Amino acid sequence: MRPHHRRRAPTAQLPDHSAAGSGSEDLAMSRIAIVGAGPAGGTLAVWLARAGLHPLLIDAERSAGGAGWRGREGDGLRRAIAQARLDYRPETEVIDIAADRRLTLLGPSGQAVTETADCIVLAPGATERPLPVPGWTLPGVLGLGALQRLLKQDGMRPAGPLALVGSGPLLRLAADQMIAAGVHLSGIVDAGRPADLRLLSGLARRPGALARGAVMEMRRRLAGVPLYHDFPVAVHGAERVESVELSDGRRLEASLVGLGFGLQSNTELARLAGLTLAWNDAWSAWLPERDEEFQSSREGIFVLGDGAGLGGLTLAEAEGICLAAGLIEKAAKPLPPGLAVARRRASRRLPSLRKAGQALAVWSQISPAALRAIPDATIICRCEGTSVGSVRNALADGYRSPAAVKLASRAGMGLCQGRTCEAGLRAIVEAAGLPPADFPPGTVRLPLRPVPASAFVRTEPDSPEQGHRSA
Ligand SMILES: Cc1cc2nc3c(=O)[nH]c(=O)nc-3n(C[C@H](O)[C@H](O)[C@H](O)COP(=O)(O)OP(=O)(O)OC[C@H]3O[C@@H](n4cnc5c(N)ncnc54)[C@H](O)[C@@H]3O)c2cc1C
Structure with a gap:
């Protein structure tokens, strides 16, 4: 360290x-x-x-x-x-x-x-580490963890076709779990770096993980699920998800999309x-x-x-x-x-x-070129409706600290305190050439989640008699 x-x-x-x-x-x-x-x-x-x-x-x-x-x-x-x-x-x-x-x-x-x-x-x-892709706010786009949870904890098998988009080991793990459960997968789009030398040398220390990876790859091939090494151009749909577009113009049919670019x-x-x-x-x-x-x-x-x-x-x-x-x-x-x-x-x-x-964390990393190709109009902060372009504009205007970029663009200033968009914000900032070590994480304020005011209101009886009556 x-x-x-x-x-x-x-x-x-x-x-x-x-x-x-x-x-x-x-x-x-x-x-x-x-x-x-x-x-x-x-x-x-x-x-x-x-x-x-x-x-x-x-x-x-x-x-x-x-x-x-x-x-x-x-x-x-x-x-x-x-x-x-x-x-x-x-x-x-x-x-x-x-x-x-x-x-x-x-x-x-x-x-x-x-x-x-x-x-x-x-x-x-x-x-999970969600990154902004055009159309990622459409109904039918879920985190990979949410999909896993539906399957493993709630016993719900998603109706296909399902497209999985992202990077890192969780993408392949989730795909394998879906294949094992018989879910119809239209494709896996891996935007990460599975062939990076640091990843391969790290995996060599975990022969068990390497073997599990090989078995998963064999199961994917046997199931005939296509794998694309690409950063998706967009998720399309009128009312909800219908397809995922790849950089060569191909479209994967999807009624549900699992999205996740690694973990943090x-x-x-x-x-x-x-x-x-x-x-x-x-x-x-x-x-x-x-x-x-x-x-x-x-x-x-x-x-x-x-x-x-x-x-x-x-x-x-x-x-x-x-x-x-x-x-x-x-x-x-x-x-x-x-x-x-x-x-x-x-x-x-x-x-x-x-x-x-x-x-393994290397696998989840996305190339700066792919991140720079995300269109300006893409929503980055769902709470505030802020676009990727407004973050880039803030950077171009000379706002360099996390607090300044937030204030100038409003990304991360909503109810969720940046929980969903902070990873995307960091990715856009890094792709613009700012060293990540110069961009510390934002402040967290209490309460950690939006909580109804009633949580802090004591409903104690006014007098012992009253308390006795209502008991
Ligand atoms: C979405 C997701 C899916 C994963 N899927 C797999 C998988 O399929 N297979 C695999 O091998 N590994 C998987 N991993 C990785 C694996 O879960 C972790 O490496 C491992 O579980 C880490 O253990 P942990 O005890 O550190 O944290 P976790 O297992 O994540 O446990 C942390 C717990 O803390 C709780 N918690 C967090 N904040 C609070 C709070 N404020 N108040 C109260 N409780 C809180 C969480 O609800 C959670 O139950 C997944 C990770 C994630 C995030």
Whole structure:
């Protein structure tokens, strides 16, 4: 890791937290809150619970497993969570982290509640990286993750023809899952760099992944699904999606389009918590800084898994195991049976898993020439209706900082706080020749998601009598 640009979010500093994380007895008595029940956070929570540390595990999803273990492969983790002694809150989102380590949670009741933790572990995973293509706002264009979710979690098989457009391993993985489910695919359009040498050398470290890739490629050929190496010109349709146009004028018929140009680490909570983010050359991304023990720039706040750099589920799980052993030792508790061996094995694998993850990220990158060819009229920010051209105009007018480009173009200033368009904005800026390391991610403001005001209104009875009556 070579951080050469640093940014500190302009939030209040945490008070010196010598109480948690430093003294072993303190940690044994303290509350550990984990955000994210995927392979990283879920694995960590289960081991901590086995050691008697009774963590709080918060996850936005209905069931644990995160993005990687949505299907049956997550059954083991879900069983372990159900049997463990921990405070598990599914369907609950963390919408704020305050300087005093107070988390604001929004759960199924619709009422915001606060929880204070002495030690917080952020394991929020990754998000999809959508890029603007003409017509990507048409009904019928979905993220690749949304398609996977429909299939794996909700058991819904999309009616074809389906065209998949994007780059990176998730594109091929999603295609393979659709082929296996018998979905009619009209084509896969890969705009990434599957033949990049860095990718191939990284994959050589993961012969298992290479073999799985070869099997997927064989299944694609057997199913007769065409693969195009191209950046799509446009998605067409009158009321909804009808076809995808390629650069040579060919059209792929599609009643549904899955779109996704790789993944990006989810750093929203890290930014909200005021952690230092640094530009990471190896991952080509702005990531939370952390030490060897996964601790961020703020004592007592740790970052794990894909949220700290895209590495895949094996790396996320390995990091969960290593941090669990570290925190249990800090709490002066004995390691539960099996954890010492699991930690040894996991920590041995961390360097090569990280290198493989960094190499895989290359696949998702799009050539600057393709990005420059996106027409000016293409919508980039759905909330504000801003076009790619207005971002380019802002750059041409000399607006160079992220805040200035946002203000001048209004891209990223809508309700979603740039969640959907920030990746596109960065891509357009990079393609215009501005170094990504000079363009730090935008500020995140609470609440993390648009939340109804009623979430913060207490409907407590005016008097005990009233309360008695209504009970
Ligand atoms: C859309 C998508 C599809 C993927 N598909 C595959 C696949 O098919 N096969 C594969 O091998 N890998 C897949 N991956 C990659 C794989 O999921 C990850 O590498 C792995 O799951 C990382 O584990 P993690 O624990 O770091 O994060 P995740 O597994 O992503 O888990 C993070 C969890 O944190 C929760 N979370 C995030 N923010 C908050 C918040 N504010 N409040 C509460 N909870 C929050 C999320 O809901 C999620 O459950 C996919 C990734 C994505 C993003």
